[in-house]
Amino acid sequence: MTKTVYQLTMKNKIVFIVGPTSSGKTDLAVLICKKFNGEIISADSRQVYRGLDIGTGKEGICKNDKCQISNAKLRIDFIKCRARWISGVPQYLIDIVEPGGEMYNLKNFIDDANLCIRDIQNREKLPVVIGGTGLYVSALTEGYQLSKHKQERGEWAKKKESNFDNLILAVDVPREELYRRIDERLEKRINQGLIAEVSNLIDRGVSTDWLQKIGLEYRFVSQRLMGTIKTDGELFDKLRFAIHGYARRQLTWLRHKISRVEWVMSSDEAVIKTHNFLRKGTGPGRHS
Numbered sequence: 001m002t003k004t005v006y007q008l009t010m011k012n013k014i015v016f017i018v019g020p021t022s023s024g025k026t027d028l029a030v031l032i033c034k035k036f037n038g039e040i041i042s043a044d045s046r047q048v049y050r051g052l053d054i055g056t057g058k059e060g061i062c063k064n065d066k067c068q069i070s071n072a073k074l075r076i077d078f079i080k081c082r083a084r085w086i087s088g089v090p091q092y093l094i095d096i097v098e099p100g101g102e103m104y105n106l107k108n109f110i111d112d113a114n115l116c117i118r119d120i121q122n123r124e125k126l127p128v129v130i131g132g133t134g135l136y137v138s139a140l141t142e143g144y145q146l147s148k149h150k151q152e153r154g155e156w157a158k159k160k161e162s163n164f165d166n167l168i169l170a171v172d173v174p175r176e177e178l179y180r181r182i183d184e185r186l187e188k189r190i191n192q193g194l195i196a197e198v199s200n201l202i203d204r205g206v207s208t209d210w211l212q213k214i215g216l217e218y219r220f221v222s223q224r225l226m227g228t229i230k231t232d233g234e235l236f237d238k239l240r241f242a243i244h245g246y247a248r249r250q251l252t253w254l255r256h257k258i259s260r261v262e263w264v265m266s267s268d269e270a271v272i273k274t275h276n277f278l279r280k281g282t283g284p285g286r287h288s
Contacts, residue, residue: 010036010126014117014164015274017130018137018254018261019171020247022181026059026086028171029130031267032274033089036126040091041116043109043131043140046214049099051201054194055217057185060086062095076115092116100206103213107146109136117164126278134253141166141258167277169270170254172263182243190236195221216242 015038017029029040042048046056067081083090093112097104113129113136120127131137138144143163173181198221202208208226211218220239223229229238254261264270 010121010124010278012121012164013278014127014129014140014166015277016137016141016166016168017128017171017270018134018168018258019132019173020178020250020254021057021132021243022178022185022247023171023173025130025132025171028169028267028270029128030086030089032270033126033128034087035271036274036278037124038089038126038128039120040086040089041113041120041127041129042091042093043113043129043133043136044093045104045109045133045136047094048097048104048109049214050095050097051099051197051204051206052214052218054189054192054197055221057189058084058094060084060091075112076119079112079116080119099201100204100210106135106139106144110139110144110146113140132250134250134257137168138253138258140164141168141260166260167274168258168261169273170261170263172265178247179244182247183240186236186240186243189217190232195224195232198222199225216246 015032015036017025017032019025026040029038032038033040044056046052047058049056052058062082062084064081067078079092079096080090082095083092084094085091093109093116096112117127129137129140194217198211198218201211201218202222202225208222211222217239220229220235220242224232224235229235262273264273
């Protein structure tokens, strides 16, 4: 296997790394990128917002934190300068929206993701899309098109076959192990300052109504700060069960709403599947 071989076989190909929260998607995506000359596109509906860091589990560092959209000539330039880098791999569609204003929607994501895909492929690299927002993943794998007046959840105009050749890998984690990871990660995030993060957002003028729309950590911590949830122990219990439920919904979406998902038990298995996929010349939107 050589770098040249992968460059010759990556045209119009995309690898998706999907799975429930806490399943290890980011670590696997970084590994795939390092082995196959790839760059990451985030398909996470909450990580697009600046300042929502601990609660959304952002990883890596931004090398140009002062970059503003007004300073960029093109949208893709702004997206790229806001990238977060993980072990030398850039991750796009992170920190591109200020919190508290108009919500980032499905059409915004489709437009931005396609910009990133074209840019990455034009540089002869492999786009690796990771995310737990099922609708965002479906929009790319199934080729959703939206009308000008319908941009929100559940209001796509029609579907067509994707223009890309997709490999969709899902990280398979036993349910009890997944719940253990969720609880462990939640405890870590609270210790890292999750409550202070939400308090700071409110102090900066982000409304609790907006934070509640974002859901999960931001909804429940807002309720804790408002006194609806009385203790930190109650916060932890309510939040952990809510995240367990969210993980179950993610799994349901993957199994019933996204076709051609290939479940993997290890990184070695994922690498082999990716290698075989990049060596094939199948048609748009599918592989066999």
